Amino acid sequence: MTPRTQNLYAAEIDPTTRHRSSYTANNGNCVELAQLPAIPDAIAVSDTWYPDRPGLRGSKNAFAQLTQATLTGKLTAV
Template identity: 40%
Template sequence: MNDTADLYAVDLSSSQWRKSSYTASNGNCVEVTDIPGSQGIAIRDSKNVDIPAARASRQAWDMFIDAVDHEILS
């Protein structure tokens, strides 16, 4: 397997999801959880938790967050 396939092989049914600190009052938000046994993170829409979560490496997620922070602060 490759690293991406490994991230999708992990069962997230018992994961502890956390909501974004920027959650809107209408409930539209993103939830994230660490992928057990990996250096990955899973991301899902809190309104549609039955849709499979997107998964990314921790490095890719950190780069995304840095880019968003940079854009917000610009």
């Protein structure tokens, strides 16, 4: 891991900034986004089905690119 990645995963999540996806099944299986106050340009994405697992963390720009690639069909599930 690079120092930047280590910092991303060491940074605390601000629980007041957690936002649950509005597209959620009634089984509680959804994703949440949260801010990392120590790293303003980063966010954490977690799976509420597995709350004890660490969330995926990265820059807001990286997640925007991932979302765009998914929406435009450039990234598909296999």
